[in-house]
Amino acid sequence: MKKIAVLFLIFSTITLLSQEEQTESVWRLNFLNPGVEYEMPTGNTSTLSIGTGIGYSGSYPHTSVGGSSGLITSFNPFLDIQHKWFYNFEKRKSKGLNITNNSGNFISARVLTRGESLFGNSNGTDGLDVAIGPTWGIQRKYGKNFHLLFDMGPIYYFDINERHGFFPLMLQLNLGFDL
Template sequence: MRYILIPLFILGIVLNANSQSVSVEKSTFGVQTGFLGVWVHNESKLTNLISLRSEIGLDTGIYGSDSNNINGFLLAPAITIEPRWYYNLNKRKSKSRRTDGNSGNFISIKTTYHPDWFIISNESNLNFITDISIVPTWGIRRNLGNHFTYEAGFGVGYLHYFKKDNVVLINEADVAVNLHLRIGYRF
């Protein structure tokens, strides 16, 4: 992962040297909800165009099986760290568009950890397997009024399951997809 992050930060530093007029917020805090969960987040400035987003929340899972007639949903805790490069802040500023609250387009590396602390589900006796995913993502964030925001993003990356003693996994690695559409409130 370090080989992915280093070029992103070097690119951000080079671009940051050429553009000193616009900057991401020093720190922004908010809550977001979407079809697949609810989250609390903080973004902290690293450079003028790069921020580090930390997030904790509940991700939703929907599952079904014809063989056992099991259909349901679950909510599992999620911890995310995501460096974001906001690459079009200067262009937005030159067109007199808003950049407050880190309103702009971004490229990120979303790293999410789902621990097996607890799950909330409509089924009992579910066995949740801890996982971690690393997903390069492209996204946008825009403001709606003074405090409300919406965000959309898409990415495809790597997912690794952590094997438990009583579980047999056919393959411990998989493809992770990050497709999100969220509405939030910024404090």
């Protein structure tokens, strides 16, 4: 865990030293998982995104009710922090495609913290769980201010009751508006 935090800080520091900025600061309102997000430049092709709200999520293996194999749902308050490194800005610009509001493909380091389940059919956690891992994703701005973000990647999760595990594929889909 400490090694992951140190690597995250090293990558963040390196990108903060970049001179030319192509990335932009953006405020967003997401409506698929209701919340607010702020994305700020950390370098010419990197950003730090911080989002909070109440979102739908599936459960981790240890949170299902009575070993249920059906659809498990949970609505939780969340804090989502993601450091994104965009890798195709130049290619998009050369094809005449938009990079406004950080429209591009990225890899990231993501930390997602969820509070206790507000409602749903999941035991959830008794207070707090954390998921960390790398992701690959895309984000686009369409029209005047419509925003789409999709990303996926493996995660390691743990909670305050020392339950933990590896989940092979976490998916995220955000739809909303850039302000």
